[in-house]
Amino acid sequence: MKYKRLGKTNLEVSQLGFGAVQICRVPETEAVNLVREAVNSGLNLIDTAHDYPDSEDILGRALKGLRDKVIISTKSGKTSREEFLDELNTSLKRLNTDYLDIFLFHGTSKSENLDKLIKNGVVEALLKERKKGKVRFIGFSCHNPDIIDRFYEVADFSALMIPINFVSTEFVDKNYKKLVKNDIGIMAMKPLGGGRIEDARVSLKYINQYEKVIPIIGMQSIRELEENLELVNIKEPLDDGDRQTIENIRKELGDKFCRGCGYCLPCEQGINITDVNYIKVFFKQFPFDRVVNPERDKVVEHVDECIECGKCIERCPYSLEIIDMLKENRDYYFMRKEMGK
Numbered sequence: 001m002k003y004k005r006l007g008k009t010n011l012e013v014s015q016l017g018f019g020a021v022q023i024c025r026v027p028e029t030e031a032v033n034l035v036r037e038a039v040n041s042g043l044n045l046i047d048t049a050h051d052y053p054d055s056e057d058i059l060g061r062a063l064k065g066l067r068d069k070v071i072i073s074t075k076s077g078k079t080s081r082e083e084f085l086d087e088l089n090t091s092l093k094r095l096n097t098d099y100l101d102i103f104l105f106h107g108t109s110k111s112e113n114l115d116k117l118i119k120n121g122v123v124e125a126l127l128k129e130r131k132k133g134k135v136r137f138i139g140f141s142c143h144n145p146d147i148i149d150r151f152y153e154v155a156d157f158s159a160l161m162i163p164i165n166f167v168s169t170e171f172v173d174k175n176y177k178k179l180v181k182n183d184i185g186i187m188a189m190k191p192l193g194g195g196r197i198e199d200a201r202v203s204l205k206y207i208n209q210y211e212k213v214i215p216i217i218g219m220q221s222i223r224e225l226e227e228n229l230e231l232v233n234i235k236e237p238l239d240d241g242d243r244q245t246i247e248n249i250r251k252e253l254g255d256k257f258c259r260g261c262g263y264c265l266p267c268e269q270g271i272n273i274t275d276v277n278y279i280k281v282f283f284k285q286f287p288f289d290r291v292v293n294p295e296r297d298k299v300v301e302h303v304d305e306c307i308e309c310g311k312c313i314e315r316c317p318y319s320l321e322i323i324d325m326l327k328e329n330r331d332y333y334f335m336r337k338e339m340g341k
């Protein structure tokens, strides 16, 4: 395993990070074995979040006796001081640790959320917790490539987690050089597009072009771990065949590849466009009963209220075919619900 410096955190992290969003999809003993196997293989960067179902709890059990071998990154999306502190302390308990190596503000794609972090004293609270030694480094996790410049005003941060894959290239196109110049540690979420890109080999080759980027890949089996460990070592650059594959996949997914940035909102009919458009990703990442439930039934049924005004499409920077996507995702959700798996 090779290690790289994660920007100005100066942490030496494995060239591949372990995404723990999906470990709740397999029986706990398998999940625990997988995490321990990953750490024993040299993987030392583990990313989770307060909101990933059961993920922190499982990690807490899996990492017993291994805490000093790993760098843990977790997140909270709370924008009120009390709720934020509650989540931070819960994360520490669940992870069975006294400190987090990296704490990321979660879901910071909208400017209003950043304003709340400052106004509600959340940033100040985090800085106090850092002084107490509960957090070592601060960062952000977001789905909006245009908001990153604002993070510099919000907090002195040293790590960032953004989607990087060959379909949503805008994050690196717009920000990579500046992030490197400012020595920000860059972690790539969704290197496989949240499961929508099936060619992992080409995906990893694409990301490997960016020397300073650490891909965080969600894994749920030893087989996937072994495959990823092999792929991350590929040193050859993209060749013509890879470029053709990328073009084909971009064409296939291009006008229906939601980035989750939320620019299309608000919908006057109250439709939660980002949630519905992420249905297939949710099915790949979470256990069935965390995706299909009465609450989400309502969110998805709400698609029927669409009056096809087209305003969301006008606002989407990628001009996605949102109306068709909503219907497709609604039908897909209810098909899976009927199948019961």
Ligand code: SF4
Residues within 6 Å of the ligand: 266, 267, 268, 269, 270, 271, 273, 305, 306, 307, 308, 309, 310, 311, 312, 313, 322, 323
């Ligand atoms: S087209 Fe439908 S989903 Fe989009 S803004 Fe209009 S009502 Fe909402």
Ligand code: SF4
Residues within 6 Å of the ligand: 257, 258, 259, 260, 261, 262, 263, 264, 265, 273, 274, 277, 315, 316, 317, 318, 320, 322
């Ligand atoms: S539909 Fe477009 S604007 Fe809305 S979240 Fe997806 S990519 Fe962003």
